[in-house]
Amino acid sequence: MIRLPLVGVAALERLVRELVPLLARGDVVLLEGPVGAGKTTLVAAAARTLGVDAAVGSPTYTIAHRYETADGGSISHVDLYRSRDDPEAAAADLEPYLDAGRAFIEWPTQALASLLEGRSCWTLQLDHAGPAARTIGIGPPARVTTAEAIALAGRLLAATTSEPASS
Numbered sequence: 001m002i003r004l005p006l007v008g009v010a011a012l013e014r015l016v017r018e019l020v021p022l023l024a025r026g027d028v029v030l031l032e033g034p035v036g037a038g039k040t041t042l043v044a045a046a047a048r049t050l051g052v053d054a055a056v057g058s059p060t061y062t063i064a065h066r067y068e069t070a071d072g073g074s075i076s077h078v079d080l081y082r083s084r085d086d087p088e089a090a091a092a093d094l095e096p097y098l099d100a101g102r103a104f105i106e107w108p109t110q111a112l113a114s115l116l117e118g119r120s121c122w123t124l125q126l127d128h129a130g131p132a133a134r135t136i137g138i139g140p141p142a143r144v145t146t147a148e149a150i151a152l153a154g155r156l157l158a159a160t161t162s163e164p165a166s167s
């Protein structure tokens with residue numbers, strides 16, 4: 001797992017801009033981390049990177065939202081926090097979102113195991129590092145080789161720690 005500091009939302013956004021082009025359309029992204037760690041903020045940044053105009057917030061009345069992306073595909077945002085009392089029922093509703101591809105799942109549970117079988121999954125672990133900073137752990141799917149993961153870690157570290165060029 002690659003672990004990096006994220007000081008501020010701008011650093012998260014720069015990381016997401018590097019990471020999103022690496023997602024294959026069928027990939028699933030499991031978002032782990034406590035309340036307020038930045039999971040929804042990350043999904044919103046990913047959606048913007050993919051050209052989604054709609055404001056992405058936590059789905060309130062459903063467990064998931066799907067947004068059309070500029071490349072003709074989609075990104076799905078699943079939040080299982082409110083359904084954690086009945087994870088099996090929630091998992092039963094998710095297949096269409098996973099089939100549509102690029103599904104980001106907040107609060108994933110063991111109940112997803114059979115649904116995730118055969119799918120290519122990234123694990124992103126967000127954590128608090130003080131009031132205005134976070135850390136992110138990145139677990140790439142099996143298709144990413146060790147050499148590719150090392151190169152990726154270098155690019156992501158540069159993206160998250162560099163100040164944006166002023167103009």
Ligand SMILES: Nc1ncnc2c1ncn2[C@@H]1O[C@H](COP(=O)(O)OP(=O)(O)OP(=O)(O)O)[C@@H](O)[C@H]1O
Pocket residue numbers: 006007008009010011012033034035036037038039040041042058106131132133134
């Ligand atoms: N990298 C970051 N640095 C500083 N603040 C951040 C960062 N990422 C997110 N935040 C801030 O943390 C707050 C909570 O973010 P967010 O709602 O995305 O968390 P969450 O993990 O989705 O929480 P929940 O588990 O309640 O759904 C927001 O105010 C957001 O701006």
Ligand SMILES: [Mg+2]
Pocket residue numbers: 039040041058079106
């Ligand atoms: Mg959230």
